[in-house]
Amino acid sequence: MQVASRRRGRIRRWLLLEPLSRGWRAAIFAAGGAALGLAIVAARIANATSYLSDAPGACINCHVMTDAYATWERGSHGLAAACSDCHVPHTGLAAAYAFKAADGGRHSYVFTLRREPQVLRLSRGAEPVIQANCLRCHGDLVAMTRPAAGGRRCWDCHMNIHGRSRSLSSSPAALRPRLPPAGLDWMKKGLPP
Amino acid sequence: MSLSTPAATPSGRPPRWVGPALLALVAAVVVLLGLLAASIMERRWEAQQPALIVRPLAEWEPDNAAWGENYPREHESYLRTRGATTRTKFGGSFPRDYLDEDPLLVVLYGGSAFSKDYRQARGHYYSVQDVAATKRVGPAAVGTCWTCKSTDVPRLMAAMGAKEFYAAKFDDLRPQVAHPIGCQDCHDPRTMTLRITRPALRDALAARARRPEDAAHQEMRSLVCAQCHAEYYFREGTHLVFPWAKGLSVEEMIAYYDEHNFTDYTHAVSKAAIVKAQHPDYELYASGIHAYRGVACADCHMPYRTEGAVKFTSHHVQSPLLDVAVSCAVCHRWSEEEIRARVEVVQAKTAGAKASAEKALAAAHFDVAAAAQAGSADADLAGARRLIRHAQFRWDYVASSNGMGFHSPQEAMRILGEAMKEAQESRLLAARLLARRGVAAEPKHPDVSTREKAAAVVAAFAEGRPPSLLP
Numbered sequence: 001m002q003v004a005s006r007r008r009g010r011i012r013r014w015l016l017l018e019p020l021s022r023g024w025r026a027a028i029f030a031a032g033g034a035a036l037g038l039a040i041v042a043a044r045i046a047n048a049t050s051y052l053s054d055a056p057g058a059c060i061n062c063h064v065m066t067d068a069y070a071t072w073e074r075g076s077h078g079l080a081a082a083c084s085d086c087h088v089p090h091t092g093l094a095a096a097y098a099f100k101a102a103d104g105g106r107h108s109y110v111f112t113l114r115r116e117p118q119v120l121r122l123s124r125g126a127e128p129v130i131q132a133n134c135l136r137c138h139g140d141l142v143a144m145t146r147p148a149a150g151g152r153r154c155w156d157c158h159m160n161i162h163g164r165s166r167s168l169s170s171s172p173a174a175l176r177p178r179l180p181p182a183g184l185d186w187m188k189k190g191l192p193p
Numbered sequence: 194m195s196l197s198t199p200a201a202t203p204s205g206r207p208p209r210w211v212g213p214a215l216l217a218l219v220a221a222v223v224v225l226l227g228l229l230a231a232s233i234m235e236r237r238w239e240a241q242q243p244a245l246i247v248r249p250l251a252e253w254e255p256d257n258a259a260w261g262e263n264y265p266r267e268h269e270s271y272l273r274t275r276g277a278t279t280r281t282k283f284g285g286s287f288p289r290d291y292l293d294e295d296p297l298l299v300v301l302y303g304g305s306a307f308s309k310d311y312r313q314a315r316g317h318y319y320s321v322q323d324v325a326a327t328k329r330v331g332p333a334a335v336g337t338c339w340t341c342k343s344t345d346v347p348r349l350m351a352a353m354g355a356k357e358f359y360a361a362k363f364d365d366l367r368p369q370v371a372h373p374i375g376c377q378d379c380h381d382p383r384t385m386t387l388r389i390t391r392p393a394l395r396d397a398l399a400a401r402a403r404r405p406e407d408a409a410h411q412e413m414r415s416l417v418c419a420q421c422h423a424e425y426y427f428r429e430g431t432h433l434v435f436p437w438a439k440g441l442s443v444e445e446m447i448a449y450y451d452e453h454n455f456t457d458y459t460h461a462v463s464k465a466a467i468v469k470a471q472h473p474d475y476e477l478y479a480s481g482i483h484a485y486r487g488v489a490c491a492d493c494h495m496p497y498r499t500e501g502a503v504k505f506t507s508h509h510v511q512s513p514l515l516d517v518a519v520s521c522a523v524c525h526r527w528s529e530e531e532i533r534a535r536v537e538v539v540q541a542k543t544a545g546a547k548a549s550a551e552k553a554l555a556a557a558h559f560d561v562a563a564a565a566q567a568g569s570a571d572a573d574l575a576g577a578r579r580l581i582r583h584a585q586f587r588w589d590y591v592a593s594s595n596g597m598g599f600h601s602p603q604e605a606m607r608i609l610g611e612a613m614k615e616a617q618e619s620r621l622l623a624a625r626l627l628a629r630r631g632v633a634a635e636p637k638h639p640d641v642s643t644r645e646k647a648a649a650v651v652a653a654f655a656e657g658r659p660p661s662l663l664p
Contacts, residue, residue: 028215035222
C-alpha cells in the first residue's frame with residue numbers, strides 16, 4: 001500500500017518535471033506547447049476529429065476515396081448503411097477503434113508519401129471484417145446455405161455493392177461534398193468592429 | 194551519472210547534451226507536423242483546382258505543346274505515345290513489317306501497294322512522320338491522305354474547305370502540316386468539350402440521321418476516335434467517305450460497296466475486284482459486349498488515373514494490355530495475370546481463324562487463276578471472283594482492325610468463319626470450271642513461303658507472265 005502510493009507520487013512528480021530546475025521545466029513545457037499547438041492545427045486541417053465518428057464524410061477527407069464515396073452514395077447501400085457499417089468491425093468499441101487506427105495509419109502513410117495504387121483492392125485484414133458485416137445484416141438470408149469450400153466471400157458473386165463497379169471510370173465527374181474549411185469562420189468574416 | 198535518467202542529478206540539472214537533443218527533437222516534430230499540414234493543404238488545393246489556364250488557346254491552335262501549358266498532365270501522358278518499344282502478344286507499338294511476318298499478305302494484297310509496303314504505324318506522336326515515310330503514299334497522293342494525321346488539318350479545312358483540301362496534292366500541303374495527332378483533333382480549345390473535327394464522320398452520322406451534337410459525352414469518348422479508326426474509302430478518287438449508309442456491319446458495308454460498284458484494286462492473281470478494308474476499329478467494337486455495356490474507347494485506351502488528389506484522363510493512348518490495372522481491372526476485379534491470360538486466349542483463337550482464312554483465300558486466288566488459265570471465260574469466273582471479293586473484305590475487316598478480334602470476339606470469329614466459307618465456295622466453283630475443261634487434278638500452287646518468293650509470284654502475274662498453275 002505504502003509502496004504503491006509512493007510510486008504514484010513519483011510518477012506525478014515526474015509528469016510535472018518537479019525534479020528538474022525551474023529553467024528546464026519552463027523550456028520543456030514551452031517546447032512541448034509549441035509541438036502540441038502545431039499538432040492541434042494539423043489535426044484541424046486534417047479534419048482529424050471526424051475519424052472518431054461514423055460519418056461517411058470522414059472517408060473522403062482523403063481524395064482517393066471519392067469514387068468509393070460516389071458509387072456507395074448512389075448504390076442501394078447508400079440508403080441503408082454507411083462506410084463504417086461494412087468496413088469497420090462491430091465486435092466492440094475497442095476493436096472498432098483499433099481497426100480504424102491501424103487502417104487510418106496505413107492510409108495516411110500511403111497517401112502522404114504518394115504510394116497509392118491506381119486500383120484500390122481490399123486488404124487481407126479487411127476481408128473477414130466485411131464478410132462478418134455482410135452476415136450481420138443479411139445473415140438470415142444465408143442461414144440455410146452451407147458456406148462453400150475455399151472461403152467464398154459474399155462479394156465474389158455480389159460484385160456490384162458500390163454501384164455497377166467501384167472505380168475511377170464509373171464516377172467520371174462525381175460531385176463530392178466539400179471538405180470543411182481549415183480556417184475558422186470568424187477569421188474569414190473578420191471580427192466585428 | 195546514468196544516461197537513462199539524465200535528469201536525476203543531485204542538482205536537478207540535466208546533463209549538457211539534453212538541451213540540444215531537446216531542441217532537435219522538438220524541431221523535428223514541428224517540422225514533420227508542418228510538412229503534414231502543408232501536404233494536406235496542397236491536396237485540398239489540388240482537388241479544387243484541377244485546371245489552371247495559363248494561356249488561352251486560339252480557335253485552331255495546332256501545337257500540342259501550347260495546349261500542354263494549360264493541361265500538363267494530359268500533355269505529358271500524350272507525349273508518352275513516343276515510346277515505340279511496347280509489345281503485347283499480338284500487337285504493341287514497335288517497328289514491325291507485316292509482310293516479313295506473314296508472306297501470305299503479299300499474295301492477298303497482290304495488285305495493291307499494300308503488297309509492297311505494309312508496316313505498323315507507331316503511336317499518335319509519329320503520325321506525320323509515319324505517313325510521310327510509307328511507300329504507299331507516292332507522288333500521285335492527294336491531300337486526303339493527310340486527313341487523319343495532323344492537328345493542322347482542321348485549320349486547313351476551315352481555311353480551304355474540306356473538298357479543296359481533299360483535292361489538293363499531298364506534297365503541296367506538306368509544308369503546312371507539322372503537328373501530329375493531338376489535342377485539336379478531339380477538343381474544343383475554349384471549353385475542352387469533345388467535338389468532331391473531321392467531316393467524314395459527321396457525314397456518315399448524318400446519313401444515319403444523327404448529329405454528333407446529340408451524342409452524350411460518354412458516346413463522344415468513342416466517336417472522337419471513330420473519326421479515324423473506321424472503315425473508309427475515297428469516293429471519286431479524293432473524297433473521304435465512311436461506307437455506313439446501310440449500317441456498320443460487314444454485310445452492310447459489302448452491300449454498300451457492291452451497290453456503289455467500288456473497287457480498290459483488281460487482284461493480280463485472280464483478277465477479283467477487291468475492296469481493301471481500312472481498320473474498321475469502331476465498327477467492330479460497336480458490335481461487341483463492351484460497346485453494349487456503354488464502355489467507351491477511352492475507358493480502356495485512355496483510362497482515368499489519379500495523381501494525388503487529381504483525377505485525369507491518361508492521353509497515353511495504347512493497348513490496354515500494357516496497363517491492365519487501370520484499364521481492365523477497374524471493372525474486372527481479378528488479378529492482372531488472369532485478365533491478360535483471358536484476353537490472350539480470345540486473341541489467339543482469332544489469330545488461328547485469321548490464319549486459316551488467309552490460307553483459304555490465297556488458295557482461292559490461285560484456283561481461280563488456274564481456271565482462267567484453263568480457258569474459262571470471265572463470265573464463268575465472275576461468281577468465283579465475287580465470292581473472293583466478299584471473302585477477302587470479311588477477312589480484312591478483322592485482320593486490319595486493331596486488337597486481334599478482342600473488340601468483338603464473337604463477331605470477329607463469325608466474320609472469319611464466313612470468310613473461310615466463301616473462299617472455299619469460290620474454290621469449289623473454280624474446281625467445277627476446271628473439271629469442265631478436263632482438269633481433274635488439283636492446280637499447282639506456287640511457293641509463296643517467303644516474302645521474296647511471294648512478291649516474285651505476284652509480280653509475274655501482274656506483268657502478264659504468270660507461271661502455269663495447271664497440273
